Amino acid sequence: MxxxxxxxxxxxxxxxxxxxxxxxxxxxxxxxxxxxxxxxxxxxxxxxxxxxxxxxxxxxxxxxxxxxxPLVAGLTGDIPQPGDYLVFDAAGPSILVIRGKDGIVRAFRNMCTHRGAKLVEQSEPFTGKASRLTCPFHAWTFNNLGGLIGQPGKAGFAGCDIGARDLLPLPCTEHLGLIFVRASEGEAIDAAAHLGxxxxxxxxxxxxxxxxxxxxxxxxxxxxxxxxxxxxxxxxxxxxxxxxxxxxxxxxxxxxxxxxxxxxxxxxxxxxxxxxxxxxxxxxxxxxxxxxxxxxxxxxxxxxxxxxxxxxxxxxxxxxxxxxxxxxxxxxxxxxxxxxxxxxxxxxxxxxxxxxxxxxxxxxxxxxxxxxxxxxxxxxxxxxxxxxxxxxxxxxxxxxxxxxx
Incomplete structure (x- = not known):
């Protein structure tokens, strides 16, 4: 953090x-x-x-x-409160950057882990606020920490190891009022080292x-x-x-x-x-x-x-x-x-x-x-x-x- x-x-x-x-x-x-x-x-x-x-x-x-x-996805003031989120899609993949209920900013692929649908269908520079995000396709629901908290028809996925997945995280950090995201999986972002x-x-x-x-x-x-x-x-x-x-x-x-x-x-x-x-x-x-x-x-x-x-x-x-x-x-x-x-x-x-x-x-x-x-x-x-x-x-x-x- x-x-x-x-x-x-x-x-x-x-x-x-x-x-x-x-x-x-x-x-x-x-x-x-x-x-x-x-x-x-x-x-x-x-x-x-x-x-x-x-x-x-x-x-x-x-x-x-x-x-x-590391790319600048926004400033602290773009998502100042818990539940605030922004869409960052200009680098390639569609990404959600969310301030969780604990105040920490995280980034996730804007992709439901069921069938890949976008959770938020608007494009950058869209911002919103939500305690939970619900997929418009089958209503799988995730909290603003990225966890899966709602799965209609849950019995249909019994026995499947990947049948109940949280959102897919991407490296993200907040430093000096800047929110940095990397648009691919990998090690954590060291913003201080990047800025020197x-x-x-x-x-x-x-x-x-x-x-x-x-x-x-x-x-x-x-x-x-x-x-x-x-x-x-x-x-x-x-x-x-x-x-x-x-x-x-x-x-x-x-x-x-x-x-x-x-x-x-x-x-x-x-x-x-x-x-x-x-x-x-x-x-x-x-x-x-x-x-x-x-x-x-x-x-x-x-x-x-x-x-x-x-x-x-x-x-x-x-x-x-x-x-x-x-x-x-x-x-x-x-x-x-x-x-x-x-x-x-x-x-x-x-x-x-x-x-x-x-x-x-x-x-x-x-x-x-x-x-x-x-x-x-x-x-x-x-x-x-x-x-x-x-x-x-x-x-x-x-x-x-x-x-x-």
């Missing part, structure tokens, strides 16, 4: 810790703005088009990443306090990695997002901090240019924010759009075939919904972000992927040295699936 709420008498003042981290990041950003530079890789990285279009590589990614890696040093950064977000406000699904007609690349660089802000973030943020300036397989990126807004040449003692207070990438497929944005108004946005990208991306997107109130007005602001943040991502980022990803399908066999895309975060992601994915770039 992992902790649900890491708060105790020794817990740091997370707000103060976020402020300190924000100062560290801002110092790096102002240096880049002054020099008109950005964090860089050692050099450009050419990628053969098959990195995105190849069937063998895609099959390896499904096997080694989406079935074997990145756990200290994620702790700053206090994700165990986040309350879901609005969720939905975004789609791209592209390989999932082609869509994921768009979250890792600000080189496209001025051109693709000319009417939105391209007006408020610097183009092609970013601070990238790596933590093993994971990273955090910070993109500077235009106001930080006013700090160039100003003594740090005269800098105004700042607020923490950043784009946090959890290997292999999750992006968590935490920050404020206007001072004091925070959002947590979670993007989880999954392949829906080699050439399709299904993104589970949700906006959360980081520290709870304290008013109807604030809820409305969070809902508007969902709508505005979904519109930009779908109409701009995923539009160009879809068009680019379509071009790759018909490009010459020796065609390579190229990630510049200024696109160092996507470079690292591709290298880590290639290492995980055992297929060099």
């Amino acid at each position: 992992a902790e649900r709420d890491p708060t105790d008498s020794l817990t740091p003042d997370w707000a103060a810790s976020r402020t300190l981290r924000a100062h560290e990041i801002r110092r790096k950003i102002v240096t880049h703005i002054a020099a008109k530079t950005t964090d860089m890789a050692e050099g450009p990285l050419p990628l053969h088009k098959s990195v995105y279009t190849g069937g063998a590589r895609f099959a390896a990614e499904r096997e080694h990443l989406f079935l074997r890696q 040093d990145f756990a200290d950064e994620l702790a700053l977000l206090e994700l165990h306090k986040a309350v879901p406000v609005k969720k939905g699904i975004l789609h791209a007609q592209s390989n999932w990695k082609f869509s994921l690349d768009t979250y890792g660089e600000g080189y496209h802000f001025a051109a693709l997002h000319a009417s939105t973030i391209g007006q408020t943020h610097y183009n092609d300036i970013a601070v990238v901090d790596r933590f093993g397989l994971h990273h955090r990126i910070n993109f500077p807004d235009n106001s930080l240019g006013n700090l160039v040449g100003l003594p740090e003692a005269d800098w105004p207070e700042t607020e923490y924010g950043g784009v946090h990438y959890l290997f292999p497929n999750t992006i968590i944005f935490f920050g404020s759009i206007t001072p004091g108004v925070y959002f947590t946005q979670v993007f989880r990208l999954f392949p829906d075939g080699v050439g399709k991306t299904r993104c589970q997107f949700g906006v959360y109130a980081p520290f709870g919904v304290h008013s109807d007005d604030y809820r409305g602001i969070c809902e508007m943040a969902y709508d505005a972000t979904a519109e930009v991502v779908q109409a701009e980022d995923y539009r160009v990803a879809s068009h680019g992927y379509a071009n790759l399908l018909t490009a010459p066999e020796d065609f390579h895309v190229v990630l510049g040295a200024n696109e160092c975060a996507p470079q690292a992601v591709h290298r880590h994915i290639a290492d995980a699936v055992g297929m060099p770039l």
